[in-house]
Structure formats: structure tokens, C-alpha cells
Amino acid sequence: MKTAVRYYSRGGSTRKLAEAIGRAVGVEAKTTDAPLSEKVDVLFLGSAVYAAGVDDKVKAFIKELDPAKVGKVVNFSTAALLPSTYGQVQKLLAEKKIPLDEKEFHCRGQFAFMHRGKPDAADLENCARFAKEIVKG
Ligand SMILES: Cc1cc2nc3c(=O)[nH]c(=O)nc-3n(C[C@H](O)[C@H](O)[C@H](O)COP(=O)(O)O)c2cc1C
Numbered sequence: 586m587k588t589a590v591r592y593y594s595r596g597g598s599t600r601k602l603a604e605a606i607g608r609a610v611g612v613e614a615k616t617t618d619a620p621l622s623e624k625v626d627v628l629f630l631g632s633a634v635y636a637a638g639v640d641d642k643v644k645a646f647i648k649e650l651d652p653a654k655v656g657k658v659v660n661f662s663t664a665a666l667l668p669s670t671y672g673q674v675q676k677l678l679a680e681k682k683i684p685l686d687e688k689e690f691h692c693r694g695q696f697a698f699m700h701r702g703k704p705d706a707a708d709l710e711n712c713a714r715f716a717k718e719i720v721k722g
Contacts, residue, residue: 586626586627586720586722587623587624587625587626587627588610588611588612588625588626588627588628588629588720589612589615589621589625589627589628589629590603590606590607590610590612590613590614590615590628590629590631591603591614591615591616591617591619591621591628591629591630591631591646592614592615592616592617592630592631592632592661593616593617593631593632593633593639593640593642593643593646594616594631594633595633595635595640596633596694596695596696598633598663598694598695598703598704599631599632599633599661599662599663599694600614600631601704601709602631602661602663602690602692602704602708602709602712603629603631603661605709605710605712605713605716606629606631606661606712606713606716608713609712609713609714609716609717610629610716610717610720614631617642617643617645617646618642620646620649621650621651621654621655623654624653624654624655625654625655625656626656626657627656627657627658627659627686627719627720628650628655628656628657628658628659629658629659629661629716629719630643630646630647630658630659630660630661630674631660631661631662632660632662632670632673632674633662633663633664633670633694634662634663634664634665634666634667634670637667638673639670639673639674643670643674643677644677647674647677647678647681647683648677648681650681650683652681652682652683655683656684657683657684657685657686658674658678658683658684658685658686659685659686659688659689659690659716659719660674660675660685660686660689660690661689661690661691661712661715662674662689662690662691663691663692663693663694663703663704664691664693664694665693665694665695665696665699665700668691669689669691670691671685671689671691686719688715688719690711690712690715690716692704692708692711692712693708
């Protein structure tokens with residue numbers, strides 16, 4: 586199964602998840618500045634919540650995605666308060682008719698004095714386990 590990992594992270598929390606997923610499935614985690622170069626079965630896509638929304642870079646990345654190159658997207662995210670970016674990503678992908686797995690990974694990310702140290706080692710372990718389960722099918 587071919588996989589890719591793309592993420593957008595301002596503070597590094599979502600990047601930590603992306604790198605844990607990359608290690609777990611054996612691919613390099615890249616930012617959303619790197620377009621997909623080849624067709625993949627699973628695209629792990631990471632984002633975070635900023636003022637209740639995902640960053641424009643995530644929107645632009647999805648807008649540029651070639652539906653023929655993506656079997657399905659698996660969402661992962663961090664936020665201080667919101668439960669996930671799933672709904673927003675789902676809407677953007679629906680416009681492109683790209684399938685989104687109903688399973689996702691989300692955990693708290695550090696924000697000023699909130700959730701210090703998050704994601705922590707346990708989050709990264711859970712995230713890696715989640716990614717392995719996804720690719721196992
Ligand atoms: C400018 C800014 C605005 C934010 N707004 C929200 C918000 O509206 N809701 C929320 O749950 N978290 C919010 N957060 C917290 C981030 O979602 C959280 O810190 C996340 O882990 C950041 O991911 P990153 O380190 O990968 O950039 C905000 C963070 C920043 C920096």
C-alpha cells in the first residue's frame with residue numbers, strides 16, 4: 586500500500602503527529618507546500634485549528650489535489666479546544682469528491698499555557714498505532 590503524509594503546523598504540535606505517522610508507516614512527513622508527486626492509496630493529512638478554522642495553506646493544498654492520485658484521505662489534527670478539524674476537511678474534500686476515512690486521529694496541542702507538553706509521548710504512541718492500523722486495512 587502506498588502512503589504519503591502531509592501536514593500544516595505553525596507551532597510544531599501537528600508536525601509531531603505527522604512525524605510519528607511517517608515513522609510508523611515508513612514515509613517522510615512533508616508539509617502541505619509539497620504537492621503529491623505520485624498516486625497513493627492513503628494520504629494522511631494533518632491540520633490544526635486557528636481561530637476556529639484550518640489554515641489557508643491546508644485549503645489550498647486540498648484544492649490542488651488531483652482526485653485521481655488519492656485513494657482516500659485520513660485526517661489527523663491538534664487543537665486546544667475544538668474536537669477535530671474533521672468537519673472542515675471533510676467539506677473541502679467533498680468538493681473534490683475525494684474520500685475521507687471515517688477514522689481519524691486527534692489530540693490536544695499546546696496553546697500558550699494550555700495543554701503544556703501536548704502532544705506527549707503517549708499521544709505520539711497512540712498516533713503511530715492508529716496509522717499502523719490504517720495501513721493494515
Ligand atoms: C492563532 C491561533 C488561534 C487558535 N485558535 C484556536 C481555536 O479557535 N480553537 C482551538 O481549539 N484551538 C485554537 N488554537 C490552538 C491550536 O489549534 C493548537 O495550539 C494546535 O495544537 C496548533 O497546532 P500546531 O502547533 O501544529 O500549529 C489556536 C492557536 C493559534 C496559534
